[in-house]
Amino acid sequence: MAKTLTRADLTEAVYNAIGLSRNESATLVESVLDEVADTLVSGDNVKISSFGSFLLREKSGRIGRNPKTGEEVPIEPRRVLVFRPSQVMKDRINDA
Amino acid sequence: MIKSELINRIAEANPKLFHRDVEKIVSTIFDEISAALARGDRVELRGFGAFSVKSRPARLGRNPRTGEQVEVSAKRVPYFKTGKELRDRLNDKS
Numbered sequence: 001m002a003k004t005l006t007r008a009d010l011t012e013a014v015y016n017a018i019g020l021s022r023n024e025s026a027t028l029v030e031s032v033l034d035e036v037a038d039t040l041v042s043g044d045n046v047k048i049s050s051f052g053s054f055l056l057r058e059k060s061g062r063i064g065r066n067p068k069t070g071e072e073v074p075i076e077p078r079r080v081l082v083f084r085p086s087q088v089m090k091d092r093i094n095d096a
Numbered sequence: 097m098i099k100s101e102l103i104n105r106i107a108e109a110n111p112k113l114f115h116r117d118v119e120k121i122v123s124t125i126f127d128e129i130s131a132a133l134a135r136g137d138r139v140e141l142r143g144f145g146a147f148s149v150k151s152r153p154a155r156l157g158r159n160p161r162t163g164e165q166v167e168v169s170a171k172r173v174p175y176f177k178t179g180k181e182l183r184d185r186l187n188d189k190s
Binding site: 005029035050078082 | 098099122124127129130132135137138142144145147149171172178185186
């Protein structure tokens with residue numbers, strides 16, 4: 001059965017890897033996620049070797065449609081984030 | 097930003113930690129996510145995003161150079177969905 005991991009599990013892994021308290025481990029997990037997020041918000045891509053890349057894409061505006069009512073709604077130009085897994089991660093997930 | 101730059105920034109913000117410990121912390125976080133996905137588990141990081149694994153069925157592909165048909169076997173691919181808070185922040189909505 002597939003489980004869902006959260007920050008708590010990442011904190012536990014950091015806690016087991018280093019001689020820090022659980023509190024400090026939790027703060028560091030948060031700092032790493034914040035640093036990645038802030039970098040992306042600033043417009044810079046993030047590449048983590050053997051994990052993958054978080055890449056920003058500019059989407060132009062277009063006319064969308066509410067599928068329920070058929071009503072046309074404008075979709076503004078926006079910036080989206082895509083994750084491209086590294087070959088190492090893809091191989092790991094397929095037990096290669 | 098690449099991994100070594102991420103490590104340097106975390107190290108600068110935490111001057112009392114050894115650099116090698118910061119390296120270990122950053123690697124542990126990403127390794128833990130990879131390991132979860134390899135087991136078929138999901139990783140949900142509220143505000144940031146969620147990593148999951150999607151199954152792709154086997155299909156008949158084509159070698160674009162020769163036009164030859166090739167069987168592509170079923171595989172699992174990692175997928176990331178950006179969290180709402182980060183999605184909004186990318187578009188100055190918060």
